[in-house]
Amino acid sequence: MEFTSLVDTSLDLSFRLRPVLEKVPKQEVQSDFTGLSRERENMGVKNEAGDLLEELNRVSSENKKLTEMLTVVCENYNALRNQMMEYMSTQNGVAEDSSAGSRKRKAESISNISNPVNNNNNNMDVVHGRSSESSSSDEESCCKKLREEHIKAKVTIVSMKTDASDTSLIVKDGYQWRKYGQKVTRDNPCPRAYFRCSFAPGCPVKKKVQRSIEDQSIVVATYEGEHNHPQTSKPELGASTNTSTASRLNVTTIAGPTITLDLTAPKTIEKRDMKMNHSTTSPIGANSIRTTTTTGGEYQNRPEFQQFLIEQMATSLTKDPSFKAALAAAISGKILQHNNQTGRW
DNA sequence: CGCTTTTGACCGGCGC
């Protein structure tokens, strides 16, 4: 859920208490260890406790407000989503009847239909904003486009460096794919392979894999849609059956967080760069995280690598505003629950 | 035998 575009819920949960702690004079802290008068010590502790209590109350009330806001936003989101689903399901039968017997090709013009930004903002004007002269066929095509747009809400482009001599277009990404076509395109002499997710029958995800025209050792995979099932196996971060030949993986998610994994370094762990970009076109901002580490067969199994991966995930999560919002809601919820049970703060 | 891959044919959008 992406309501961060509506309410700025990004919280730095660690910053509030720091000023309070800084208020405590250094000498008093040191007095804990030097054994000065007990009375003075008690005074300092009392003041500190009072400040902390006050700060805690303030943070708690802030969290409560934020939780309420989040609840309202969630309710609105769910209501709008249900409305849209209901509308689409009622239109579904009509549209399918009209297209029966012939393969209908999608219209790629997105200008008059929702873009991901509008979808994320639940802008229902897209559905209901047609002019009154619109014919029923317009409604059908609009509905169809909407459904296609819903399926194609997420387009992810993944590129990875492989051995140039390896001509296969197999990308081991943890999902089960069935190849249904291959084509040589005009702009690239390398054939493009078309895959469908074969794990779940209803899974709408498609994948196109083609070698880069500039560097044929780079395989570019384009994912359309989102899986409605978990991964079938662990991704091996590489192309082809020989995973040791894969050395670079770039992931670009259109209209969503962008994660770039640069796996080209030699056998040293190096955190090269870590940044966060905020795109004006994306409702939640395009978060870009670039890390550098190594692939290389057995190295991925080493504890340092595993530890590094965990750290990277943790850092990515803590930098993600939506994760912060969810965490803040969870913590405040727990606090409120605890307060309700104990009847005190 | 069932599933996957290959590959030529087909379809529909688009530009001229």
Next chain:
DNA sequence: GCGCCGGTCAAAAGCG
């Protein structure tokens, strides 16, 4: 209307 092009279908072949 015609040809080009990207995407998809489906029969045949391959494979375990």
